[in-house]
Amino acid sequence: MSSGRFIAVDGADTAAFAMKQIDPDVVAAYPITPQTEIVMKFSEYVANGEVKTRYVTVESEHSAMSACVAAAAAGARAMTATAANGLALMWEILYIAASYRLPIIMGVANRALSGPINIHGDHSDAMGARDSGWVQLYSENNQEVYDNYIMALKIAEHKDVMLPVMVNQDGFITSHSVENVEPLTDEQVRDYIGKKPAHFKGLLTYGKPVTIGPLDLQDYYFEHKMQQHTAMQKVLPVIKEVQEDYFKKFNRKYEIIEKYKADDAEMVIVGMNSVMGTVKDLVDELREKGVKIGAIKPRVFRPFPKNEIADILKNFKAVAILDRADSFGSFAPLYAETLAAMYKFEKRPYIRSYIHGLGGRDTTMELLGTVANDLIKMKDSGEGHLSEAYLGVR
């Protein structure tokens, strides 16, 4: 059962609220817009004794991630949050967190990477970390932010996974927009996340001292990387299981890839995070006019649900892929990976790449309307197939 109690919060406070309910053993974080509100709010919970967390006010994101790695290696539930340059500064340690198989949870209020410096939302930060070995969840709205946080812990700590999880939401667009969120009760969260699993042990066991992070050379490194690969392979089934269990317990349904009015659609727009709210509005509008269009929203980008997305997209005539990040000199990330996933089919839909919203530029209904018009043209003529467009750039 869900709690039936609503609170009006922005996405950042939603994240902080979820963190409060999780009550991690250690939080180490450093402020950066638009994540700041998460750490400020969480600091209040600490100041008022609403959590038992040991909060480490580190001097940088590099140290935030380092302290989280160390805390998790010591057997603590560790969490942090960041954005953009902060995530970039953590980059070295992100890989280490994943390779040490530490179930750290990190919120990212996605923000454009400098330069030039810009504080608004796009996905260049998270996309830059896509090969770091972290699981990446994406959140369209504040409710999804909340539920992703709670589920993230279950995914990360699952014995087949033991990997860090990044919960993404769009900087400002959701992090600073107030919405109605229906949280679980504190008791529900406590019961749901439970105690740390027995396989989650670490440095703080004296009788049997462990060495974590030794030098690993040609004779073993590759096998250890293979184990990381194998763990990633197990993530999607675990997410599925966690989502189903969450639905059973709290009546909230999530899927790895959300399909919106797609069953009988000829065309779809694919994208992640907040833009999909606007896309759904557009779909509603066009559906009233009889246009057979739908929306597809991957909620997980790492591991990339390649078979799931390919199997969903194969039946449409035309597909538009929205990426809120560029990959200079190559294909945009979601587009590139979708193309690769589709290659297994002989008959593939027409497909086109749209890079949108860099530096927090609004992706409006009007702009998305032009995408829909392109799709309508492309579905019969193939015009624009495999081309790359930049939405709304002057």
Add this chain to the structure above:
Amino acid sequence: MAFLLKDLIKKQAPLASGHRMCAGCPAPVIVKQVLMSTDHPKVCTNATGCLEVATTIFPFTSWKVPWLHIAFENSAAAVSGVEAAYHGLANKGELPEDMKNAKFIAFGGDGGTYDIGIQALSGALERGHNMLYVCYDNEGYMNTGIQRSSATPIGANTTTTPVGSQSYGKREIRKDLLSIVVAHHIPYAATCAPHDWMDGMKKSQKAIETEGPAFLNYFSPCIPGWKIPADAWRKLSELAVKTCFWPLIEVENGKWSLTGESKRIADGKAEKVPAVEFMKNQGRFKHLFTQKKDDVLALIQADIDRSWDFYRKMAGY
């Protein structure tokens, strides 16, 4: 408390032999002096560098205490995280019984401490974690092939300050890390030289038992880096103190004092030996003698005199 060798040899060494540190490297000796100075359970973190690389080549480890290495510049941040985990778990009553009395010790080389890790060190000191940070200072980036660090003395021949027709080696003086650390107003900071193991162990014991952050800078001669024979560290450690190149200092709650031979020199009970005595048998300074770079030798002596003067004044002389 005095330490008796007959008691110490009965204790299990925290670092097993068989590791791959160079023959004659004092860094493992330093680790033992620090860790064997108290019987607390201890958790160690280690910056990337010789000590980390040579004591833990998977699937082997020399460490008989829980040990974590993450990266080069973050041993202090790592120890903060372990200490935070200790408190976070204790808040929830989840701390393992045998860890109740645990102490947290970070190791780093001079590169990982003076240079790339100084931000993390400063942050951890300022936050007041209950931890000890130990820098083993071999005066260069040795693991990567003897590059200069900000702890390398003037005139030293390193692979990034090579001697050449236009170069006599490193041109800059050493960074005064101790003063930087002391400026954080932490309760305990000291320098140690491993030949004076009693001084080092007493300081280690105090540092570990201090509530709050403590710091030790341990002198650590490097066999290949300084181009010295494998049996040279003890003598060079002693000479470094006798020449006041490496004074033995203790700063307790802001109060500076000199210890061991350094105190005797300051008290006028022992002679301050000229710096060339320390330098003349080290390959890294050889060019200064063969090329008769008396001006550079004078610079080094002047730097030692200046810093010795400063430390003496700080210690109330």
